[in-house]
Amino acid sequence: MKHPQIEIVIADDHTIVRxxxxxxxxxxxxLKITGEAMDGREAIQIVQKLKPDIVIMDIAMPILNGIEAARQIKQSELKTKVIILSMHDHTRYIRELLSIGVSGYLLKNAASGDIIKAIHAVIKGESYLSPTISNRVIEDYVGMNKKTSQDELYNTLTNREREVFQMMVEGYPTKEIAETLCLSPSTVKSHRSNIMEKLKMDNISKLIQYAIQLGIIDIQI
Known part of the structure; x- marks a missing residue:
């Protein structure tokens, strides 16, 4: 008897990686690839439309990063499992994503066999972490899993404010942010003001520095 295929969506802003x-x-x-996405926002839309078993996502994506995309997918009623495939092993990423409820986290230098193992583990309801990531998790708990004041401020932002925040620091003008997020320009301006107030910032340069420190944007992008 032939088993049903595991349906997967791939989200990464680099075509060659996808x-x-x-x-x-x-x-x-x-395994069956049912869709691809180039950024986090597109990933959410495709996952909502196709309802795959698994979405494999990068973290550093434009418009909406993988952390926020994973958060919104896990907050929805979708049963799609999330596996992160990233070059980053930053403790903040790991802590945040595990708290969101992602099922797997692998580094891009992982062996191809590890990716296949992760998919089969996740589909059975298990979790799968690269050995390096597992070590980071242990170190984090040994360190009392402390959150920084930077994390606390960022966590006060709503999902929508986080979307606007990322597009702001990536240099998108208000009009384009409004069109992308289906908002009015005045609503975007209101979000910008709220973001500045919540993060205690008074100019875009400080916001960009803050975003880089948090890993919301990658200076290599």
Missing amino acids: QGLRKLLEEEEC
């Missing part, structure tokens, strides 16, 4: 991952996964008869 193509390589698709080729790798499609070599497995039990």
Whole structure:
């Protein structure tokens, strides 16, 4: 009896990464790639439309990063499991994503076999972490899992404010933010003011520095 295929969506802003991952996964008869996304916002839309079993996402994506995309997917009623595939092993990323409820976290230098193992583990309801990530988790708990004041301020932002925040620090003008998020320009301006107030910032330069410190944007992008 043939088992149903595991349906997967891939989200990464680099075409070559998506193509390589698709080729790798499609070599497995039990896996089926049903969609691809280039940023976090598109990933959410595709997951909502296709309802895959698993979405494999990068963290550093434009418009909406993988952390916030994962948060919104897990907050929804969707049963889609989230696996993070990233080059970053920053403690803040790991802590935040595990608290959100992602099922797997692998580094991009992981062996191809590890990615397949992660998919099968996650589909069975288990979690899968790269060895390096597991060590980071242990170190974090040994360190009392303390949150910084930076984390606390950022956590006061709503999901919508986080979307606006990322687009602001990526340099998008108010009009384009409004069009992308289906908001009015006045609503975006209101969000900008609230963000500045909550984060205790008075100019965009400080916001950009803050976003880099938190890892919301990557200076290598």
